[in-house]
Amino acid sequence: MLVRRRSWRPFIIFTLLFLYSVYGDELQPLLKFKSAFENSNAANVDVFRSWDVGAKPVCNFTGIKCNSNGLVSEIDLTGRKLAGTDLPFDAICSLPSLQKIALGNNSLHGAVADNSLKNCTRLQYLDLGANSFTGKAPDLSSLRELSYLNLSATGFSGTFPWKSLENLTNLAFLSLGDNPFDPGPFPTEFLKLDKLYWLYLSNCSITGKFPTDIGNLSLLENLELSDNDLSGEIPESIGNLENLWQLEIYNNSLTGKLPNGFGNLTNLKNFDASHNMLEGDLSELRFLTKLASLQLFENQFVGEVPEEFGEFQNLVSLSLYTNKLTGELPQKLGSWSGMSYIDVSENFLTGPIPPGMCKNNKMTKILLLQNNFTGGIPESYANCESLNRLRVSQNSLSGIVPVGIWGLPNIQHIDLSSNRFEGPVTMDIGKAKSLAQLLLVDNRFSGELPDEISEASLLDSIQLSSNQFSGKIPEAIGKLKRLSTIYLDENQFSGSIPNSLGSCVSISQINLAHNSFTEKIPGSLGSLSNLNLLNLSDNQLSGEIPASLSSLKLSLLDLSNNRLIGRIPELLSIGAFKASFTGNPGLCGGQNMENVRLCSSSSTNSGNSGWIRTLISCLIAGTLVLLVSLACILLVKIRKTDDHKHPLKQSSWNMKLFHVLSFTEKDIIDAIKSENLIGKGGSGNVYKVVLNDGKELAVKHIWSTTESGDRKIYRSSAAMLKRGKSRSPQYDAEVATLSSVRHVNVVKLYCSITSEDSNLLVYEYLPNGSLWDRLHTCKKIDMGWCLRYEIAVGAAKGLEYLHHGCDRAVIHRDVKSSNILLDENWKPRIADFGLAKMGQVGGDWTHVIAGTLGYIAPEYAYTYKINEKSDVYSFGVVLMELVTGRRPVEAEFGENKDIVKWVQSKIKRKESLVDLVDSSISEADLREDASKVLRIAIHCTTDIPALRPSMRMVVQMLEEAEPCMLTTITVTKDGENGHEGFRC
Structure with a gap:
């Protein structure tokens, strides 16, 4: 009997038709949506592996949820590291039951079409936050059921369609911050x-009233x-x-x-x-008993901290620094909760430090700097093992520091400077395995440094200046391989400088001045390749100067007022160190050494007999007279026969004085020759002129007519010079205006010297060059934040004077770091007014684009009208250079990007401003201080000129951002590179 086999084909067809009827209409939009990610990155492979046609129902796709009817209701691909562009939102909006789209925290980019979401009418949840879209935000007016909307940090710009939200009356969650919308x-x-x-709505350019x-x-x-x-x-x-x-x-x-x-x-x-x-005052806050975090720093609050704060049982973080608060802190403050942070620095607070803030052993930072606190550090703090930062400098605190403080296991920063503390640093310091900064400057500490200090292996900075410490430096100091700074000056240390100090391989600054050290300078110091500052002055050191010191690349060397003998090593006998050896009668050196006797050619360590030195000196002097006479005769002959090679034509000169001068026009004109050339710019050559009395000048030489031959021709655009003719009246007026400037932060113009074919402008000479050189070139130096901050404030005050302090405002038009020059004490001067214009603050000038790439304000792109806010933008760029250490334009920033756009892009990605600070500024507090100045720079460089602060406001904001502890290191002249440093 034949058995007929049942055919499965109709059943399979029926099943496929059923599945398609249920899922087919939903599949195609999802596949189209997937296609936008196909080639984006490898991470997408795993995400979309399950989105395989026919493999399973769409409800089982990764990131897809369906409702009870089997229809797609949610697409959630949050934080999947997806990258893609031009997403087809219109496709997924065709899903009839879609209620949620969550694509936040990815790398999506490109534009979102204005009407692409209009059909998502049933959408209740939309999250596109933390992506990199471009262009304007889409129209959302049709999403009337929306209750959750997150568009924060999407990258959307332009004018946000606020009106489109007016009818979204179901909105409960709305997040639109961190986008560069139009103000x-x-x-x-x-x-x-x-x-x-x-x-x-944070950081989205909202202006006007609250x-x-x-x-x-x-x-x-x-x-x-x-x-x-x-x-x-x-x-x-x-x-x-x-x-x-x-x-x-x-x-x-x-x-x-x-x-x-x-x-x-x-x-x-x-x-x-x-x-x-x-x-x-803060009286309205006394009822807020649930407060956990209160941040009111950098305001102008007055009065006392409410006593009720001491009863707040949830308070863990309190930051009130930089206000005008008075009175005592509540003595119960922090006693109830696990308080972890307090910063009330820079106020006028008095009385004792509350004793219970470490009661629950959760306190990490106690910052009470720059107040008038009295009494001692509470004994209970000796057991505060959670503490990593204790800063109470610049108060009136006294007494002996509780022993346990020195050895707290997590303490990283102990700053007790500028108080009246006394007693020793105990051997417990060896237990401070996390300690990096030990700052005890200007107190009454005494006793010897314990050997155990070498066991605090992470120590980076030891600053004990101006105390009463005595005894020897522990020989074990050489174990501190991370030590970069040691200041022991103005104490009573004695004995020899330990040879082991040469084992501190990271050290960059050594200051042992004003002590009683004896014996020889250890030659091991010459092996410290990072050493930048060495001050051993005012001690009783003897013997010869080690030749090994010649290999160091020092910016400051001071060995004055000791008992050193012998010949100064040849490589140290340079102008930069001409005053570094005074007060050592046994030393001899070259002719450029100040107050050091001249070495004879046969000098020995014990010196030569007097008659031999006298004879040799006479022979040398006679030879010099003969050589000088021959040179003068030869020079006269050369001038007679080769006059055409002199850079300046022999013609009548007109000298216009702007200050009382000690030199003549001839002194200047004779010095304009190639060997004195120190720089070239767009408007002329710059020469260094040294007068007979040693005074140094900078002379800018601007040609006003063409010449034959190979001489390069410079024309002053500001003067509008014409060939073969005298300067225009506008040039004279401009120079006259600039010559009337009298400000410590604007370069001084002494006089102008003009002829038919040339213009000479005579300025003060600034030996430390430009800020650009010190930040970005081979002349770069290790500038700490405090020095950078002082330069920023000084330059800002110079610009403030030009904008607000002159009869007619001076708009510089070329503010940049290369036009900020530094004097021997590192004080800044605004220089180079070749493009400057005068007018009224707030007025506009129509002119060709002027300035330097990277510093030019964006309004130049659409108008040639400028005002003082253009200078403010350029100065904001300078601030960014100071904070980040980067150039205005770098390849790393990407095509068509400068430092301003680079900073803006970092902010959009919610990166911390502190992370943008120059890595060479290592101390955490100083990085925080620097980030405050970066905020000011961001304010200065906003695209809309009207929203930028005036230079007067910039100065005010900078002064409010002063580092929490700023002290000035003793000025030490070192010739060409004399400097006054700053440390925090």
């Missing part, structure tokens, strides 16, 4: 969204408006937001007092209004 006032459309509990009706959003729990340009007062209606647990309004321009009723925010846990201009 504009607070969007009042948001005040109608009364279901909002979360509103994040919205007075913010209290209408009564359900708000989180309100963040930081990093904008809000002004005016905080409105009283904010007291209506009784559900608020976080309020972030830092880094704006808010003024006035905390409003009445602010104390109604009794659920507030985190409040940050730092870096504004708020004033008044």
Whole structure:
């Protein structure tokens, strides 16, 4: 009997048709969406491996969820490291039940079409945050069911379509911050969204007043408006937001007092209004018992810290630095909670340090600098093992430091400078295995340094200047391989300088001046390849100067006022160290050594007999007279026969004086020759002129007519010179205006010397060259943050004077680091006014584009009209150079990018400003201080000129950003590179 086999073909066809009817319409949009990622990167392979046609239902695709009807309701690919461009949102918006799109924290880029989301009408959740899109944000007006919207840090720019949100009345979560939107006032459309509990609008260019009706959003729990340009007062209606647990309004321009009723925010846990201009007292905060973090630093608050703060049982972080607070801190402060951080530096606080802040052993940072605290460090702090930073410098504290403080296991930074502490540093210091900075300057500490200090192996800086320490430096000091700075000056140390100091291979600065060290200078110091500063002055050192010191690349050397003998090593007998050896009668050196006797050709270590030295001196003097006479005769002959080779024509000269001078035009003209050339610029050559009395001048030589031969011709664009004719009246007026400038931070113009074919401008000579050289060229030096900060402030004050202090404002038009020169004490001068214009502040000049690539304000791209805000932009670039150590234009920044765009791109990616600080600035506190100046630079370089601060405001902001402890190192002249340093 034949058995008929059942055919499965109809069943398979039926099944496939059924699956297609259910999933087919959903599959195609997803596959189209997937195609945008196909070739983006390898990470996508794993994500989309399950998105295989026919392998499984779409509901089983990675990142896909379906509703009870089997239809796609969610696409969630958050944080999958996806990269892709031109995403087809219109395709996935065709999915009829789609309620959620979450693509945040990826690397998506390209534009999002304005109408691409219009069909996602059932969408309730949209997250595109933390991506790299370009162009404007899309229209969202049709997404009426939307309750969650996150577009923060997307990269969207231009004008945000605030109006499109007005009808999204279901919005509860709204996050639009960290985008470079066009500046504009607070969007009042948001005040109608009364279901909002979360509103994040930080760093999205909001200007104008704080919205007075913010209290209408009564359900708000989180309100963040930081990093904008809000002004005016905080409105009283904010007291209506009784559900608020976080309020972030830092880094704006808010003024006035905390409003009445602010104390109604009794659920507030985190409040940050730092870096504004708020004033008044803190009394409204005494009711906020749930506060965990309070950040009000860099304002103008006055009065006392409310006693109620001592009862706040949740308070873990308190930052009130740089205000005008007075009175005592509540003595119960930190006793209840696990307080971890306090910074009340730079106020006028008095009384004792609260004893209970380390009670729960969670405190990590105690920063009380620059106040008037009295008493001692509480004994209980000796057991605070969690503490990593203790900074109480510049107070009136006294007594003996609790023994346990020296050996805290996690302490990284002990700064007790400028107080009245006494007693020894105990052997417990050897237990401080994390200690990097030991700063005890200007106290009354005494006793010997314990040998155990060598066991604090991470020590980077030991600064014990101006105390009463005595005894020897421990021989074991050589174990400190990370030590970079040791300042023991102005103490009572004695004995020999340990030879082991030469084993501190990282050391860059040694200052042992004003002690009682004896015996020889150890030759091992010559092996310290990183050594930049060596000051052993005012001791009782004897013997010869080790020849090994000649190999060092020192910017400062001071061996003065000791008992050294013999010949100064030849490589140290240079102009840079001409004053480094005075007060050592037994030394001899070359002719350029100040107050050191001249070595004879046969000098020995014991010296020559007097008659031999006299005879040799006479022979040398006679020979010199003969050589000079022959040279003069030869020079006269050359001038008579070869006059055409002199750089300047012999013609009548007109000298116009702007200061009382000790030289004549002939002194200057005779010195304009090739051997004195020190620089060339777009408007002329620069020569260094040394007068007979040793005074040094810089002379800029600007040609005003053409000449035959090979001579290069320079024309002053500011003078509008014409061939064969005298200068224009405008040039004379411009020089006359600049010559009237009298400011310590603007280069001094002594006089002008002019003829028919040449113009000479005679300036003061600045021996330390330009800021550009010191930051970016082979003349680069190790500039700490405090020195960079002082240069920034000085240069800002120079520009402030030009803009606001002259009868007519001077717009420099070429502000850059190469036009900021540094004198012998590293004080800055604004220089090179070849492109400067005069007018009224706020006025415009129409002119050709002027300036230097990387420093030119963006408004030049669409208008030739400039004003003082163009200088502000350029100065902002200089600040960025000082903070980051980078050039304005570098290949690393990418095509068509400069340092401003590079910084902006880092901010968009939410990178910390501290991470952008020059890596050579290693101390954490100083990196934080530098980041404050970087914020100012960002403010100066905003695209809209009207939003940039004036130079007067820039100076004010810089002064408010002064490093928490700034001290000046003793000035030491070292010839060409004399300097006055700064340390923090």
